[in-house]
Amino acid sequence: MSTFLDLTQLSAASLAQLDQAQHARQKAANHLEAMAENLSAAEMEGSTASGQLSLTTQVEPLRGVAGNLQQGIFRLVVLGDLKRGKSTLLNARLGERLLPSDVNPCTAVLTVLKYGLQKQVTIHHLDDMPPEKIALEDFKQIYTIGP
Numbered sequence: 001m002s003t004f005l006d007l008t009q010l011s012a013a014s015l016a017q018l019d020q021a022q023h024a025r026q027k028a029a030n031h032l033e034a035m036a037e038n039l040s041a042a043e044m045e046g047s048t049a050s051g052q053l054s055l056t057t058q059v060e061p062l063r064g065v066a067g068n069l070q071q072g073i074f075r076l077v078v079l080g081d082l083k084r085g086k087s088t089l090l091n092a093r094l095g096e097r098l099l100p101s102d103v104n105p106c107t108a109v110l111t112v113l114k115y116g117l118q119k120q121v122t123i124h125h126l127d128d129m130p131p132e133k134i135a136l137e138d139f140k141q142i143y144t145i146g147p
Contacts, residue, residue, distance in 0.1 A: 022072075025069045025070070025072065025074065026069070026070065028069055029065075029066040029067075029069035029070045030066075032062050032063075032065055032066035032069070033062070033063065033066045035062055036058075036059045036060075036062040036063045036066065039055045039056075039058055039059050039062070040055075040056075040059050042055060043055045043056055043059075078090060082105045083103075083104070083105050085101075086107070087099040087100060087101040087106075087107050088101045090113065094113075098113070098119070098136070099111065099113075100140045100143075100144045102144075104145070105145055106144045106145045107143075107144070107145070108143050108144060108145045109143045119136050120133060120136070121133065121134050121135065121136055121138075121139040123139075
């Protein structure tokens with residue numbers, strides 16, 4: 001899996017889009033940080049005027065998301081009907097065929113991709129079972145809908 005995007009291969013238009021995306025992330029991060037500051041100020045004002053408003057539990061998550069956005073860490077959700085190319089799109093973006101894709105519907109589970117130094121698959125079950133690590137090829141075989 002490629003770790004970094006090779007900017008030398010991008011057109012001027014693509015670089016402009018990346019720059020726009022970076023500015024949008026920064027703007028969103030600034031808005032989230034401002035919201036956190038407003039909540040903190042309201043909590044402080046409320047505690048002296050009429051009692052705490054219990055807003056402190058909202059401040060840290062906002063600051064965490066703002067910090068992640070500033071570092072370029074974010075979630076991209078890809079949704080669509082069956083056989084619309086979601087896995088193919090993600091594989092193309094990753095530059096490698098990590099997710100199963102086929103002419104027939106084949107992805108059988110909700111899949112979350114995260115950057116890591118090594119390729120690995122961790123299955124998180126809905127019941128009380130602990131997370132399970134399996135090989136990427138096993139994942140493709142076990143969690144793929146057959147034709």
